[in-house]
Amino acid sequence: MKLLDRSKSTDFAAALAAAGYRVAAPVSDGGLVRIKEWAPGAEIAASEMPLNSMKDFLFPRTEVIGRWTLEGDGFASQDVRPDAPKTAVLFAKPCDAAALAVLDAVFNWDCKDCFYNAKRDAAAVAVLACGSADEHCFCTSVGGSPGEAHGADLLFRPADGGLRMIVEPLTAKGKALADAAGSALSEGQAQADPIARPAERFDPGKASAWLASNFESPLWKELSLPCLGCGACAYACPACHCFDIQDEGSRSESVRCRNWDSCGFGLFTLHAGGHNPRADQSARWRQRMMHKFSYFPQRFGRLACTGCGRCARLCQAGMDIARACARISPRENA
Amino acid sequence: MTDNLYQPTTLRIADSRDEAPDVRTFRLEFTDSGYRSEFFRRYRVGMFGLYGLPGAGESVFCVASPPTRTDHIECTFRKAGRVTSALQDREIGQTISFRGPYGNSFPVDSWKGRDLLFIAGGIALPPLRSVIWNILDRRADFGKVAIVYGARTVADLVYKQELAEWGGRIPTAYGGGTSSGYPSVGRLPTANGGGTSSGYPSVGRKDVDLTLTVDPGGETPDWKGKIAFVPTALKESAPSSENCTAVVCGPPIMIKLTMPVLRGLGFEPKDIYTTLENRMKCGVGKCGRCNAGGVYVCKDGPVFTLEQFQSLPQGDL
Numbered sequence A: 001m002k003l004l005d006r007s008k009s010t011d012f013a014a015a016l017a018a019a020g021y022r023v024a025a026p027v028s029d030g031g032l033v034r035i036k037e038w039a040p041g042a043e044i045a046a047s048e049m050p051l052n053s054m055k056d057f058l059f060p061r062t063e064v065i066g067r068w069t070l071e072g073d074g075f076a077s078q079d080v081r082p083d084a085p086k087t088a089v090l091f092a093k094p095c096d097a098a099a100l101a102v103l104d105a106v107f108n109w110d111c112k113d114c115f116y117n118a119k120r121d122a123a124a125v126a127v128l129a130c131g132s133a134d135e136h137c138f139c140t141s142v143g144g145s146p147g148e149a150h151g152a153d154l155l156f157r158p159a160d161g162g163l164r165m166i167v168e169p170l171t172a173k174g175k176a177l178a179d180a181a182g183s184a185l186s187e188g189q190a191q192a193d194p195i196a197r198p199a200e201r202f203d204p205g206k207a208s209a210w211l212a213s214n215f216e217s218p219l220w221k222e223l224s225l226p227c228l229g230c231g232a233c234a235y236a237c238p239a240c241h242c243f244d245i246q247d248e249g250s251r252s253e254s255v256r257c258r259n260w261d262s263c264g265f266g267l268f269t270l271h272a273g274g275h276n277p278r279a280d281q282s283a284r285w286r287q288r289m290m291h292k293f294s295y296f297p298q299r300f301g302r303l304a305c306t307g308c309g310r311c312a313r314l315c316q317a318g319m320d321i322a323r324a325c326a327r328i329s330p331r332e333n334a
Numbered sequence B: 001m002t003d004n005l006y007q008p009t010t011l012r013i014a015d016s017r018d019e020a021p022d023v024r025t026f027r028l029e030f031t032d033s034g035y036r037s038e039f040f041r042r043y044r045v046g047m048f049g050l051y052g053l054p055g056a057g058e059s060v061f062c063v064a065s066p067p068t069r070t071d072h073i074e075c076t077f078r079k080a081g082r083v084t085s086a087l088q089d090r091e092i093g094q095t096i097s098f099r100g101p102y103g104n105s106f107p108v109d110s111w112k113g114r115d116l117l118f119i120a121g122g123i124a125l126p127p128l129r130s131v132i133w134n135i136l137d138r139r140a141d142f143g144k145v146a147i148v149y150g151a152r153t154v155a156d157l158v159y160k161q162e163l164a165e166w167g168g169r170i171p172t173a174y175g176g177g178t179s180s181g182y183p184s185v186g187r188l189p190t191a192n193g194g195g196t197s198s199g200y201p202s203v204g205r206k207d208v209d210l211t212l213t214v215d216p217g218g219e220t221p222d223w224k225g226k227i228a229f230v231p232t233a234l235k236e237s238a239p240s241s242e243n244c245t246a247v248v249c250g251p252p253i254m255i256k257l258t259m260p261v262l263r264g265l266g267f268e269p270k271d272i273y274t275t276l277e278n279r280m281k282c283g284v285g286k287c288g289r290c291n292a293g294g295v296y297v298c299k300d301g302p303v304f305t306l307e308q309f310q311s312l313p314q315g316d317l
């Protein structure tokens, strides 16, 4: 079997960079771990849960979708192409890879979004199975598993007590990653480590069923009371995909950008006439729950949450979407 | 053609008309004939577009002209913020950006042989205007056509010239309103060839029953129309629901108050249509902005029957 010694993680990244990949990996960054573009010298923290998700590399927080030169009282359109370098995402989480199906669905139903698809096509995703989970992880409650790599091109399994990883290419893109790794990988035998087993906290079918008939529930006020509407949960979420479109420019040039947005913001649904359908934070937080666990499944046949727990880890107000789901769908005798 | 979903085309402002304070109509011509033919291949009444100006942004307006007029499109919009202000600063001969048509449409063909009742409030006449002209351009296919239109004040009524034409007995003289030289759309030859300018009497047609109303306090001394909110005016005019389809466009509060009146007149939820104006950004089912209940208003709407409207969570509208 193909093996990667944990101490050679950086060599692997370097080999891919030398082979022309933009390499993204969880790296230590001032005491925090983020998925970032790897550069020589950066320390890879392969098993840590990064603050952000890998969606940043497929659907970046800001992206140019239009460009014009302004002349006199007119404008001339410039060609805009997706910025989609060949990319290797290393040591992504299984729950991040699972979110690709959510993004794929949105950006391809009915009509195709070339910006997302170009990046998606140019990216190879290598997932590291999880040997441990924290109290916020709940992939097992939403149909995921810490040992699976749905949506990924290559799976690393932790082995030999964390000393090395077993390398399993799953697709042609994954095989290309392994081929490009050169001497960073070795042949040998290793004993796979046990996989994490986060507790199942709720039954998503029951949560969806409750949501479908409880839009008006008084529980929303209580569930959403602490929410500050800061949007951190949406920005960190691997499955959130709402965006705004804004023009920026000078006298001679104008660019149109799409920027991450969040249903948690008050301006999100404000009409120009002043009417706001989601006038308070409970209506906005309800939308977050509804979209992920009711509307999205109705249309696309899958949840728009993969249980990564980032939203709860980050929230300064203590909001926890899994706890809310458990509240509305109690498991009998579980 | 580009595969960038968000890439607009360029339209030239061929004409412009002030309808009411802050409300303006642009007549727009395509500068790209390929985009134009693709537009008219797909355009059905009820659809909308994103009208914009690079540097300012894009705004959603319905296409206010019918698909039976293929030499231009028109939009009528109120100055409401940054984009709409920038657009209203554009002058005849200058260009704006456009992408569309987007959204679903009114099933006009399924209304053949039926009576039609149009109810609109304020700036919401534009989406109905395209339907109305589409119907009038094929008048023989339909039964009676009635329009109930209201605005806050007399000055806020839009399409005054066309109201005069539709109304026959226009409640008040619109001083100066017709002197701009802007040809009323109704007097243009129809695209299907049969019509000539003589098909459009310039003063009042007998085949449309128009009721105009203004909110109490919005009348002028010489106003001869009704003085009532739209739902009340509708109740008073009491149209028959027999073999009739109703189409209602207006601000959310007007829609909410008009529906019970229509139900009281005997209209079934499947025979009442309305449009939603949820905030939109992308127009193509990606950005999530227009999501209400399980629908993307930009894709599954903006046209809904009352039956569909009632199945949506009202708190999202």
Ligand SMILES: Cc1cc2nc3c(=O)[nH]c(=O)nc-3n(C[C@H](O)[C@H](O)[C@H](O)COP(=O)(O)OP(=O)(O)OC[C@H]3O[C@@H](n4cnc5c(N)ncnc54)[C@H](O)[C@@H]3O)c2cc1C
Residues within 6 Å of the ligand: A270, A271, A272, A273, A274, B048, B058, B059, B060, B061, B062, B076, B077, B078, B079, B080, B081, B082, B083, B084, B085, B123, B126, B127, B276, B277, B278, B279, B280, B302
């Ligand atoms: C399907 C559909 C069809 C439509 N058809 C028409 C039509 O035919 N004609 C028409 O006139 N309109 C129509 N509208 C409405 C139209 O899209 C909006 O009125 C218009 O886009 C808003 O104008 P704007 O972009 O200039 O406003 P913006 O400048 O983008 O302002 C947008 C919002 O930001 C808010 N805002 C701005 N600054 C602040 C601030 N400092 N603090 C808090 N809030 C702020 C405003 O209150 C407003 O709600 C339609 C909408 C839809 C969805």
Ligand code: SF4
Residues within 6 Å of the ligand: A226, A227, A228, A229, A230, A231, A232, A233, A234, A264, A311, A314, A315, A316, A317, A318, A319
């Ligand atoms: S749930 Fe927490 S992270 Fe999300 S918007 Fe509310 S306060 Fe911010």
Ligand code: SF4
Residues within 6 Å of the ligand: A233, A236, A237, A238, A239, A240, A292, A304, A305, A306, A307, A308, A309, A310, A311, A312, A321
């Ligand atoms: S909603 Fe929270 S737990 Fe679910 S995928 Fe998004 S960030 Fe992760």
Ligand code: FES
Residues within 6 Å of the ligand: B279, B280, B281, B282, B283, B284, B285, B286, B287, B288, B289, B290, B291, B296, B297, B298, B299
């Ligand atoms: S306007 Fe973007 S999804 Fe409807």
